[in-house]
Amino acid sequence: MAKVDAFDVAVRTRRAADMACRAGCSACCGQQLSVCDVEAALLREGIDALDDEARAGLALRLETVGPESACVFLDAAGRCAVYASRPLVCRTQGLPLRYPNGVIPVSAVFLRRETVGSETVGSDVTWCPLNFRDAPPSPPDVIDAARVDTMLALSNRDAGGDAERRTPLAELARAALSDSVAR
Numbered sequence: 022m023a024k025v026d027a028f029d030v031a032v033r034t035r036r037a038a039d040m041a042c043r044a045g046c047s048a049c050c051g052q053q054l055s056v057c058d059v060e061a062a063l064l065r066e067g068i069d070a071l072d073d074e075a076r077a078g079l080a081l082r083l084e085t086v087g088p089e090s091a092c093v094f095l096d097a098a099g100r101c102a103v104y105a106s107r108p109l110v111c112r113t114q115g116l117p118l119r120y121p122n123g124v125i126p127v128s129a130v131f132l133r134r135e136t137v138g139s140e141t142v143g144s145d146v147t148w149c150p151l152n153f154r155d156a157p158p159s160p161p162d163v164i165d166a167a168r169v170d171t172m173l174a175l176s177n178r179d180a181g182g183d184a185e186r187r188t189p190l191a192e193l194a195r196a197a198l199s200d201s202v203a204r
């Protein structure tokens with residue numbers, strides 16, 4: 022997490038004029054995510070640290086959450102209620118992400134194939150279309166998505182997490198709130 026956060030800060034500093042990511046923008050929070058065990062543990066800490074008002078807001082959203090709902094942690098002000106504990110995927114969403122060719126659905130993302138001259142050389146780069154509208158990212162701005170996934174899997178393994186388990190955020194939030202009431 023710390024390495025990705027440091028990369029994010031460096032890109033935001035270098036490309037401040039090209040990045041629209043800011044508090045209150047929730048363009049990448051419109052879906053239900055699931056997390057691995059090491060991320061779930063961090064999120065539980067974040068939920069435990071919520072004040073009463075934030076906890077009540079989360080409980081209310083959990084009552085109405087459905088398959089088409091935004092993330093249950095997105096509060097009424099469009100902010101992430103557990104920002105400091107958010108999953109890794111949320112930490113990378115504003116960044117340009119590099120994938121092998123053909124992995125990203127072309128229709129779903131703003132995409133640039135890396136080329137040398139007129140030749141495609143093996144990776145696709147995608148980013149939030151709200152960012153880099155006037156000038157595309159430079160190579161140092163791009164993070165390797167596969168490497169990030171591998172780093173997360175290794176962290177999960179080293180923390181004793183189950184490589185197979187994914188926990189939906191709504192389920193996790195429900196359990197964490199319920200546990201805190203029982204304590």
Ligand code: SF4
Pocket residue numbers: 049050051054092093094095096100101102103104107108111
């Ligand atoms: S955890 Fe936070 S940053 Fe991630 S999708 Fe949910 S509200 Fe957005």
